[in-house]
Amino acid sequence: MISLDHTFSALADPTRRAILARLALGEATVMELAQPFEMTQPAVSRHLKVLEGAGLIARRIDGSKRPCRLAPNAIAEIDQWLAILREALSKNYDQLDQVLATKPSGKRKDAP
Amino acid sequence: MISLDHTFSALADPTRRAILARLALGEATVMELAQPFEMTQPAVSRHLKVLEGAGLIARRIDGSKRPCRLAPNAIAEIDQWLAILREALSKNYDQLDQVLATKPSGKRKDAP
DNA sequence: TTGTTATATAATATATTAGTTATATAGTGA
DNA sequence: TCACTATATAACTAATATATTATATAACAA
Numbered sequence: 001m002i003s004l005d006h007t008f009s010a011l012a013d014p015t016r017r018a019i020l021a022r023l024a025l026g027e028a029t030v031m032e033l034a035q036p037f038e039m040t041q042p043a044v045s046r047h048l049k050v051l052e053g054a055g056l057i058a059r060r061i062d063g064s065k066r067p068c069r070l071a072p073n074a075i076a077e078i079d080q081w082l083a084i085l086r087e088a089l090s091k092n093y094d095q096l097d098q099v100l101a102t103k104p105s106g107k108r109k110d111a112p
Numbered sequence: 113m114i115s116l117d118h119t120f121s122a123l124a125d126p127t128r129r130a131i132l133a134r135l136a137l138g139e140a141t142v143m144e145l146a147q148p149f150e151m152t153q154p155a156v157s158r159h160l161k162v163l164e165g166a167g168l169i170a171r172r173i174d175g176s177k178r179p180c181r182l183a184p185n186a187i188a189e190i191d192q193w194l195a196i197l198r199e200a201l202s203k204n205y206d207q208l209d210q211v212l213a214t215k216p217s218g219k220r221k222d223a224p
Numbered sequence: 225t226t227g228t229t230a231t232a233t234a235a236t237a238t239a240t241t242a243g244t245t246a247t248a249t250a251g252t253g254a
Numbered sequence: 255t256c257a258c259t260a261t262a263t264a265a266c267t268a269a270t271a272t273a274t275t276a277t278a279t280a281a282c283a284a
Binding site for chain 1: 116117120121123124125126129131133134136137156181182184187191193194195197198199200201202204
């Protein structure tokens with residue numbers, strides 16, 4: 001099972017997010033992915049390793065090429081975790097709504 | 113506007129995710145948040161600063177206390193970005209479905 | 225087999241991060 | 255005012271991350 005630590009930290013890097021965005025258009029090899037970046041091939045290889053370790057991409061073997069594609073597992077796991085926050089946020093919002101509805105002129109401690 | 117770099121990197125830390133999970137239950141002060149962790153108060157203060165900088169929490173002033181609560185902006189932004197990947201994944205899945213449906217005995221380059 | 229292409233790994237330098245302790249600041253309450 | 259509580263900041267250390275160059279490995283093409 002993939003850890004959220006790895007997944008979120010993989011997504012924290014702009015190069016890696018750009019790689020994922022490129023893969024959203026379809027499979028690509030390491031060189032194809034490296035080409036648009038001002039970065040050496042080994043650097044891209046390491047980013048791909050991070051993305052793979054995070055469960056965000058998968059690779060297959062095609063001769064001497066290693067085409068990459070998006071993998072679904074990590075995204076699903078992230079979504080699941082974010083659901084907790086989303087639910088809490090919508091609940092808080094409802095509560096605030098209620099407070100504003102029931103005490104439209106109540107004191108606010110945080111007012112200046 | 114908040115950067116995805118900051119938001120994802122804030123979420124990559126398990127202590128910070130635990131803090132967010134606690135805040136999902138409702139507002140809490142710095143000391144309340146620090147208490148369950150084997151960590152000093154300054155360490156928690158810094159985590160909160162990171163979460164605030166990432167747009168994941170907001171703080172208000174209540175005397176000498178600084179109660180924290182979840183903030184919605186960053187989550188919304190993350191969701192928006194992840195939508196790109198989600199869409200691509202579902203598209204790829206559909207394509208795979210089609211491929212399997214139309215050529216059930218086609219050659220596969222990646223077969224051993 | 226030899227040269228070339230595609231990719232991975234190792235060694236290394238630098239930057240960033242997360243924690244610590246010590247200290248500063250500001251509100252609280254006697 | 256004085257002691258106490260709540261929080262923030264600074265200085266420092268240790269661990270981690272990212273990039274580079276050099277090199278290894280494996281497939282391909284002549």
